[in-house]
Amino acid sequence: MTATSTPQTxxxxxxxxxxxxxxxxxxxxxxxATFVVILNETIMNVALPRLMEDLSVSARTGQWLxxxxxxxxxxxxxTTGYLLQRLTTRQVFMTAxxxxxxGTLLAAVSPAFWLLxxxxxxxxxxxxxxxxxxxxxxxxxxxxxxxxVVMGNVTVVISVAPAIGPTVSGVVLHxxxxxFMFILVLPIALGALFFGYKKLVNVGTPGRSKLDVLSVxxxxxxxxxxxxxxxxxxxxxxxxxxPLAFVGVGALALLVFGWRQSRLYRTDNPLLDLRSFRFPSFxxxxxxxxxxxxxLFGMVILLPIYLQQxxxxxxxxxxxxxxxxGLVMGLLGPQVGKLFDRYGPRGLTLFGSVVLVVSMWRLSTxxxxxxxxxxxxxxxxxxxxxAFLFTPGFTTGLNPLPPKLYSHxxxxxxxxxxxxxxxxxxxxxxxxxxxAATEQAAGASPSDAELAGIxxxxxxxxxxSISTVVxxxxxxxxxxxxxxxxxEPVAAH
Numbered sequence: 089m090t091a092t093s094t095p096q097t098x099x100x101x102x103x104x105x106x107x108x109x110x111x112x113x114x115x116x117x118x119x120x121a122t123f124v125v126i127l128n129e130t131i132m133n134v135a136l137p138r139l140m141e142d143l144s145v146s147a148r149t150g151q152w153l154x155x156x157x158x159x160x161x162x163x164x165x166x167t168t169g170y171l172l173q174r175l176t177t178r179q180v181f182m183t184a185x186x187x188x189x190x191g192t193l194l195a196a197v198s199p200a201f202w203l204l205x206x207x208x209x210x211x212x213x214x215x216x217x218x219x220x221x222x223x224x225x226x227x228x229x230x231x232x233x234x235x236x237v238v239m240g241n242v243t244v245v246i247s248v249a250p251a252i253g254p255t256v257s258g259v260v261l262h263x264x265x266x267x268f269m270f271i272l273v274l275p276i277a278l279g280a281l282f283f284g285y286k287k288l289v290n291v292g293t294p295g296r297s298k299l300d301v302l303s304v305x306x307x308x309x310x311x312x313x314x315x316x317x318x319x320x321x322x323x324x325x326x327x328x329x330x331p332l333a334f335v336g337v338g339a340l341a342l343l344v345f346g347w348r349q350s351r352l353y354r355t356d357n358p359l360l361d362l363r364s365f366r367f368p369s370f371x372x373x374x375x376x377x378x379x380x381x382x383x384l385f386g387m388v389i390l391l392p393i394y395l396q397q398x399x400x401x402x403x404x405x406x407x408x409x410x411x412x413x414g415l416v417m418g419l420l421g422p423q424v425g426k427l428f429d430r431y432g433p434r435g436l437t438l439f440g441s442v443v444l445v446v447s448m449w450r451l452s453t454x455x456x457x458x459x460x461x462x463x464x465x466x467x468x469x470x471x472x473x474x475a476f477l478f479t480p481g482f483t484t485g486l487n488p489l490p491p492k493l494y495s496h497x498x499x500x501x502x503x504x505x506x507x508x509x510x511x512x513x514x515x516x517x518x519x520x521x522x523x524a525a526t527e528q529a530a531g532a533s534p535s536d537a538e539l540a541g542i543x544x545x546x547x548x549x550x551x552x553s554i555s556t557v558v559x560x561x562x563x564x565x566x567x568x569x570x571x572x573x574x575x576e577p578v579a580a581h
Contacts, residue, residue, distance in 0.1 A: 258407015
């Protein structure tokens with residue numbers, strides 16, 4: 089979106105929504121639809137062992153069904169700024185849900201991995217549009233002093249949906265073939281599409297921004313190179329190319345992408361307006377949420393592998409064991425939002441970050457004899473820590489932005505979160521697989537080798553989580569002063 093003409097530049101006190109339509113109704117429709125599409129981000133994790141067997145693929149190949157979903161989100165989300173500029177709210181919603189429904193249908197009828205993987209890409213393309221649409225609409229319609237509570241509901245969508253994805257797939261896999269994970273979701277997606285078509289109203293007015301094709305092209309090697317390189321860690325790479333070479337190419341493309349955006353400031357038409365990073369609270373929150381996202385996705389992919397491969401627990405039992413944590417995170421989201429509106433973010437995020445580090449460290453010490461009740465307790469504790477990070481992180485990061493940066497800020501935040509999740513998943517799975525292979529080559533049993541790999545991966549995740557404690561100490565509740573402009577950063581206070 090341009091900084092001069094966006095669909096959501098109306099002042100928060102005078103949202104561009106028909107007077108006879110409730111703000112709550114608009115947000116509710118988007119919340120439900122976004123929950124449905126994001127649920128599929130992690131629905132494959134419990135199913136990976138079954139899929140690896142049915143489709144005859146390795147763990148490293150199979151994990152791409154989860155990673156490619158997040159990677160597609162990271163590549164497509166930056167373009168949503170342009171889409172929200174050129175299309176109405178209803179048009180973006182209809183496009184997103186239509187793509188998601190088509191991808192779900194293709195996944196349901198996929199005969200092999202070669203079709204299932206692109207089906208996930210189509211699904212993710214629709215999902216990518218929903219998250220910035222939801223966040224930008226909330227920033228436009230909800231006053232700053234009430235955003236904590238509303239963002240708490242967004243936390244339910246962004247964090248709880250992927251957290252309970254393994255539970256949903258575990259229940260489905262117990263009774264049906266893996267294709268029913270998509271067959272059962274399809275009518276829900278179509279229902280949301282129809283309901284939105286009938287009830288959703290437009291928020292704001294489309295503008296006339298131009299899409300910078302070069303910027304779109306650069307997102308592919310920038311984000312794709314980094315995630316792909318991380319996924320190859322522990323191997324020789326294709327054609328003998330070192331994995332870090334792909335990471336280096338991605339980092340270089342990312343620098344070129346940033347340079348390109350700075351050049352587009354002259355025409356006020358960047359794909360992503362990186363001037364959002366001039367706001368200290370935004371930068372700190374982005375870093376905090378990326379670290380938290382890595383922990384979340386590391387947990388939702390490594391725990392199911394541990395429970396099924398090391399402990400021999402079935403998919404249904406695995407899904408049910410992960411359910412309490414997902415429910416706790418969902419119940420805490422709005423409550424944490426109320427605490428945020430009253431006390432601000434620092435105390436909440438410090439508590440959440442410490443809980444996150446402790447629980448991730450404890451996961452690195454699990455073995456074949458760890459009691460099931462203790463595993464559930466650790467997972468619940470981890471979920472509590474994440475709940476105290478997500479809501480304050482989102483709200484604190486986006487509050488200081490002026491309206492002209494709403495869509496850019498939400499797109500940047502969503503993009504980098506997905507890159508962190510995808511990179512974290514690829515990195516932790518690569519560490520797990522590589523260490524397990526090394527242990528097995530040294531004579532360890534398959535079960536002991538798997539356990540050693542998982543412990544090492546969780547240990548690395550715990551070390552990365554320490555960064556959240558440092559970042560939380562710098563959190564401040566910066567609110568945008570009336571009339572603030574995009575080029576005038578708001579100092580935290």
